[in-house]
Amino acid sequence: MTSEHSDSGKHQGLRLRARLRYLYHGTQPKAVKFRLMVIVIDIAIIGFFLATPILKEAGWVFYVADxxxxxxxxxxxxxxxxxxSDIRDWLKRPIVWxxxxxxxxxxxxxxLANLGFLRLLRLWSLLNSDLFWRTIGRRFDDTRVEEITRALAALITFVFVVTGFVYAYFRGKAEHINGxxxxxxxxxxxxxxxxxGDxxxxxxxxxxxxxxVMLVGITxxxxxxxxxxxxxxxxxxxxVCGLQKHDPDAVHCKACGEILCIPDDGA
Known part of the structure; x- marks a missing residue:
């Protein structure tokens, strides 16, 4: 009986893993819809993080939502x-940490109340995640939109993280910073x-x-x-050399000279 229960539990675990892999990594419409739902929930969570300074005044309601x-x-x-596939490899990713x-x-x-402003790093991790680009970015055949989105995400995340830091550590200590x-x-x-200067x-x-703030912001x-x-x-x-990015009309690789055959989706 113990062996049968063990085999049954292992079988159910394998089925669950296969199901989760299908949902998080699959390309079928059902999997894409699931990931879209996850992204929408993530955006709602980020909205909650943005509203945290105001919601904290709600007392116990805030902690329940938390x-x-x-x-x-x-x-x-x-x-x-x-x-x-490999949890150890998954844990090596900075986004996961x-x-x-x-x-x-x-x-x-x-x-960890004084570090709550770092929650907004979730915006950066979302817009730099494979899940996001496998779901949203799959519509694009080039890297331009992805690069602009990542750069914009870094800037917006920095603004709100610094804002949270200034609010947490200088509210009431710096003149005119009261909210x-x-x-x-x-x-x-x-x-x-x-x-x-005001x-x-x-x-x-x-x-x-x-x-x-000035140096990083300019960068x-x-x-x-x-x-x-x-x-x-x-x-x-x-x-041949693995160079990832090329001009749309490139015939040869700039790095090694290999002849390329880049598909023209607009044709």
Whole structure:
């Protein structure tokens, strides 16, 4: 009986893994619809993270919502890990560690309250995930939209992470920073180097934060601008050297000279 139960449990586990692999990695319409639902839920969760500074004032209601979100995120991460062929390889991915950290801030909201602003890294991890691009990005035959989306995601995530940091650590300490909108205003003004000067952070620590925001912000702006003006490229791996991106009308690989045969979907 023990052996039969063990075999039955193993069989059910294999069926569950096969089902999850189909849903998270399949190309069939049902699998795509499932992943679209996951992405919609993720966007709703990110919206919850954005509204956290306001929702915290709701008291216990906020903590109930916090644990509901933690349950959803935990189940999603567990399902993705089980559907992955090698869990150890899955754990080596930086995006996974970001999601696990976000989950930790949800499970321990009191102890990790000052790090809650890092939850918005979930936006970056979503827009850089294979799941997102297998589902949404499958409509595009080149990398231009993907590159612009990733660059924009990095910039927006940085803005809201810095805003959350400034709100968490300088509210009430810096003059005129009394709410989330004040922190957002300071972040955008500093990041764009507009520097109106009506809101500043106190002390040497405040100056260091301002310098970092300006330097990183300029870098992210430049990256976004480069992706917007960079010549159009398509993803087509060279069969010899493996170079991924080429001009749409390329005949030879720029790296090794191999003759290419890039499909023309517009023909």
């Amino acid at each position: 644990y509901v979100v933690a349950t959803i995120l935990g189940l999603d991460l567990a399902a993705r890990a089980y559907a992955y 970001i999601d696990l950290f976000v989950l930790a801030t949800l499970l321990f909201p009191v102890w 989330y909108l004040d922190a957002l205003y300071f972040t955008v003004a500093t990041l764009t180097t507009t520097g109106f 809101i500043t952070l106190p002390g040497n620590g405040g100056r260091v934060v301002s310098i970092i 992210l702006f430049i990256r976004l601008a480069q992706t917007l003006i960079r010549p159009h490229k398509v993803k087509f791996p060279c069969p």
